[in-house]
Structures are given as structure tokens and as C-alpha cells.
Amino acid sequence: MENILNEPIESYLNEKSKNFGGNELAGKFRNDFPSEIDTLLIDKTRYKTIGSPGKGNWTDCPWIAILDTLITETPQKGYYPVFLFKSDMTGVYLSLNQGVTDVIENYKRNAKEVLKLRAEDFRAKINYKSSEFLTKIKLESNTKNAKHYEAGNIIAKYYPSDNLPSSFELKSDIIKFLDLYESLAYSDNSFSDHTEKNHFETKQIRLHWRIERNTSLGNKVKKLKGYTCEACDMTFKEKYGVLGEKFIEAHHLKPISELGIGKFKVDLENDFAVLCSNCHSMIHKLEDPSDLNKLRNIIKTVHNKELR
Known part of the structure; x- marks a missing residue:
């Protein structure tokens, strides 16, 4: 060596x-x-x-x-x-x-x-x-x-x-x-929410954020999945015209608990969702940020209440 x-x-x-x-x-x-x-x-x-x-x-x-x-x-x-x-x-x-x-x-x-x-x-x-x-x-x-x-x-x-x-x-x-x-x-301020995690869990959280912030992966996800929010169905182009064309955010769905430290393999189709900025922020507030269906149900419930 x-x-x-x-x-x-x-x-x-x-x-x-x-x-x-x-x-x-x-x-x-x-x-x-x-x-x-x-x-x-x-x-x-x-x-x-x-x-x-x-x-x-x-x-x-x-x-x-x-x-x-x-x-x-x-x-x-x-x-x-x-x-x-x-x-x-x-x-x-x-x-x-x-x-x-x-x-x-x-x-x-x-x-x-x-x-x-x-x-x-x-x-x-x-x-x-x-x-x-x-x-x-x-x-x-x-x-x-x-x-x-x-x-x-x-x-x-x-x-x-x-x-x-x-x-x-x-x-x-x-x-x-x-x-x-x-x-x-990993230097995101939100990491302070996880300061009581053990060393292994800390590494898993860091890995999650690094995957989610990787520009190259994000671009591949968007190209594959399109630009319609998978939680609320909005598109930035519909709301902002040309300014919002081809704009969306990629969210890493795989549960942090399932991330192995020694292995890194990404499934672009199943490990990610494309979300608008609001839904991306809200899914991170869930106890399980990988639960896209729960976020969809919350949006659906609120929407139905507004229609009554």
C-alpha cells in the first residue's frame, strides 16, 4: 500500500x-x-x-x-x-x-x-x-x-x-x-433535530441528505418522472408559465432506517418522488418522510373539507 x-x-x-x-x-x-x-x-x-x-x-x-x-x-x-x-x-x-x-x-x-x-x-x-x-x-x-x-x-x-x-x-x-x-x-441545520441519534443512525441520516441533494441524481429523476408533483398534482408551468417550466424537486423516498452505510445503490423509479416545493417541505415534517401515501391522504382530506 x-x-x-x-x-x-x-x-x-x-x-x-x-x-x-x-x-x-x-x-x-x-x-x-x-x-x-x-x-x-x-x-x-x-x-x-x-x-x-x-x-x-x-x-x-x-x-x-x-x-x-x-x-x-x-x-x-x-x-x-x-x-x-x-x-x-x-x-x-x-x-x-x-x-x-x-x-x-x-x-x-x-x-x-x-x-x-x-x-x-x-x-x-x-x-x-x-x-x-x-x-x-x-x-x-x-x-x-x-x-x-x-x-x-x-x-x-x-x-x-x-x-x-x-x-x-x-x-x-x-x-x-x-x-x-x-x-x-452534511451541514444542514435540520440535522439538529437528530442530535440524539446513535452513530450508525447519524450516518444513515447524512447519507439520506447527500443522496437527496445530489444534483446529478435529481436531474435524472426529473427527466424520468416528469414535472408534476406526485403529492398534489400541481405543475409549476401551469402556475408560473414559462418561468416554471421543467421545475420540480426530487425527494428521496427510501426510509432512512433501510439505508446501509457500506452500500449505495439507487433505484431512480422507486426510491424517489418528484414534489413541488411545498409538498417537499411538508413530507419532511412527517414522522416517516418516505410515506408519500400519507401526504397524499392529508392533502385529499383537507381538500374534501374545503369542498363541503
Whole structure:
């Protein structure tokens, strides 16, 4: 396992002087090293590990990132744990960091400041011992991406080249960062309603909200199920015209108690409902937010009373 750190540190600078195309070490960054990390992941359908030595040419600071697809499916945006190698190969960071490409495209010259502000905000949302982690990293490179990764660091652990961790230590650190990654993914205020839940139930609640908030899944659900509220039958287009066209919200129906922490599999047809904003808010007020029929019956009862 520690080979994913040892080999790049020992060989990268030498290999960097050679042709990029077809290079064996470059291939290991794309395939072998991510596969080694994958062996640690309980749910390989939810997480995606990606490594890069560069695109077309060698990068100063190669990296290997672990993406939770409920948060982001690309290292260009979102946030995720990532191994970032210093350009001089004197060490490597395991960093909870941010995708920089999307921020650079949107904020141009202010991108670094935006990344720093976001990093401060993220740090405020997780519980960590400041003595165990770094809030600043230095990659020894003047490239744009390296400077932005430095700005985007949330927390990190540093491994100097002369004191690399054992396989056991490395596995332990990866698991610790994944746990922090998960805790960061959930920051909704409504979570305060569940503060008395046990650890397993807490993880289930977090997973539920992450599934429901996943934009990619939501768009697939809407495309599949349409834009008519499945509780009250209203459409935003009927009420707001063109402004409301193709607008609806996706609600994750699967009961939280049935969510397994180690497995992630979504049935778009049966695990979701499309709801208007009001019905979406109301179903979350039910004791069982998966009970769509109960919400329908409440609406029907109130409607019948109004007709009398």
C-alpha cells in the first residue's frame, strides 16, 4: 500500500525527464495507484478514485483523489481527500481539498481568495484536532493549479520523504479523512433535530441528505418522472408559465432506517418522488418522510373539507 507514496517520490523526477506518452509511472498514477486505494473502500460503487500525472505533459504536482460521487464526480469541482505530491518530491500531503478548475473559471483572479474563504468555512463545520492536521500546505511549485490547491486546502497531513507511513498508518489516515469527508458533506441545520441519534443512525441520516441533494441524481429523476408533483398534482408551468417550466424537486423516498452505510445503490423509479416545493417541505415534517401515501391522504382530506 505504501508503494503509492514510495514509488512516485523515488522515481517521479527521473521519469519526468522522459517522454510522457506511454510512460509506465504515468500509467500507474492513472490505474495501479487508484486501484490500490480502491481496495480500502467499502462501497466501490459510491466512491471513485482518480490519479493524474498530468494531461499531455507531466504536471509539477501529481495527485490521487478519492471522490464521493454524491458530492462530485470530477476532481475539477467540489471537495475531496487527495494525495498531493510536492514538486521536488520531498514529501506528500494527504489533503482534504477543493476542486480548483471550476472555481478558477468562475472567479478568475479572485479564485485563490474564494478557495481560502471556503476552506475556512469548511474547517468550521468539522470536528478535528488542530494539533493533528495542517491548515496550510506548500507544494513548492509556481504553477497555477499548485497555488490554487495550496489555497484550497481545508486540512492536511504531511508525510516527508524520509519518514513515509507504514501501510497500516496510511490505511488508518485514509479512513480518518474519509470520515471527515463524510461529516463535512452534511451541514444542514435540520440535522439538529437528530442530535440524539446513535452513530450508525447519524450516518444513515447524512447519507439520506447527500443522496437527496445530489444534483446529478435529481436531474435524472426529473427527466424520468416528469414535472408534476406526485403529492398534489400541481405543475409549476401551469402556475408560473414559462418561468416554471421543467421545475420540480426530487425527494428521496427510501426510509432512512433501510439505508446501509457500506452500500449505495439507487433505484431512480422507486426510491424517489418528484414534489413541488411545498409538498417537499411538508413530507419532511412527517414522522416517516418516505410515506408519500400519507401526504397524499392529508392533502385529499383537507381538500374534501374545503369542498363541503
